[in-house]
Amino acid sequence: MRAVVQDVYGPPEVLRVEESERPVPGPGEVLLKVHAAGVDQGVWHLMTGRPHLLRALGFGLRAPKTRTPGQDAAGRVTAVGPGVSALRPGDEVYGTCSGAFAEYARARADRLAPRPARLTAEQAAAVPVSACTALQALRDRGRLAPGQSVLVLGAAGGVGSYAVQLAKALGAGRVTGTCRPAKADLVRFLGADEVLDHT
Template sequence: MKAIVQDTYGPPAVLRLEETDRPVPGRGEVLIRVHAAGVDQGVWHLMAGMPYALRAMGFGLRAPKVRVRGMDVAGQVEAVGPDVTRFQPGDEVYGSCDGSFAEYACAKEDALAPKPRNIGFAEAAAVPVSACTALKALRDSGRVETGQRVLVLGASGGVGTFAVQLAKAFGAHVTGVCSGAKADLVRSIGADEVLDYAHTDPTDGSHRYDLILDIAGNRPVSRLRRALTARGTLVIVGGEGGGRWIGGNERQLGVLLMSPFVGHRLRAVAAMEHHHSDLQVLTEFIEAGSVTPVVDRTYPLAEVPDAIRYLREGHVRGKIVIRL
């Protein structure tokens, strides 16, 4: 099969299109004929091996343990391994795995769900990592409730576009923060108010929010807390920038250490493995029309390096998808 592989950490130039062996599904795994695969910041981190702490977490100290990149996946079941009970060949599925930038990929059965009936493979591939992260940030960490005022910083990106729509689906009043060029997008997906960060400081304390989601941001936690209600919740989602060792994750560590000593609830969420139950919740929202994946553009498999370069430029509206 054709796949995007790498043998060393580095910039997008280390990625190359290569013929490699088709994977064989193991116990509890499903072999997927990949139709589309999403691109997010996690792909870049695993490609670059940055921050260095990532390598120590089991992804490979000197070189990536998994040669094929890609996490979000949507496609058709080609074969199933032993003990798989929920899927059979021909089923249309979406979810996450290691190595989705390839014609075939193996995924754990529990990381997959039937593809929503009302969207295509490209839209489905935009969902798993970003939407599950947004869902966990709002529902599990943020404990969002109907009628609350929610501020989403980074509302136009992969996680942000899902966070805005999910917060609205949960009954919140949503204010999205993004660049002026992306304001129409954020408004079109349901935000009640949209702020241009170049002209308005959403953390100046003039407005208070029950829940703030700061997605890949860099504002000091003290400023974010100024915009919370007395018992409000701040959720730091991911982290970019920072040093080589822990990247932008020092803010996440900081809020976890601070939380027991302040009146606000301070939480941190990272993109993580999800369970198929999370995808089923998202499927219900998507099929009901409450959530619509936002796809900025698609690239063919051979142009994955270009897709990652475009991602890192910071201009993406929603998600980038690789189409096979």
């Protein structure tokens, strides 16, 4: 299979496409035929190895521990490992996996969900990390209660755009978003009651 790989940290030029062995799903895992993969700020950090603390946190001190980048994916289940009963070959799913920038990727079955029919694979692949980060920040860490006000910094970015929408869906009384002037209309469209120019 073809896969994007990197053997050193650095700019996008360290990435290249090469033939790799197709992964085999282990216990609790599935094999995905990747239809689309998402790119977020985390992928950039893992590609460049910056901030350097990431390397010490188990991602590889001198070189990336995982050669094929990418975490967000949407695709079709092609095989299931031992102990997987909730998913079957042929299921269209999205979620997080290891090595999404390849034709096939291994994923834990409990990190995937059925892809809603109204979402394309490309749209679904943009959801997992950014949307879950926003949801955890608002619901789990921030304990947002109906009627409360929310300030979203970087409301036009990946996490911020989900935070604006989720804050409204969770009943926030007033959502204020910050962004640059060129993105103000987008942030209003997403549901912000007020938009501030962060420049």
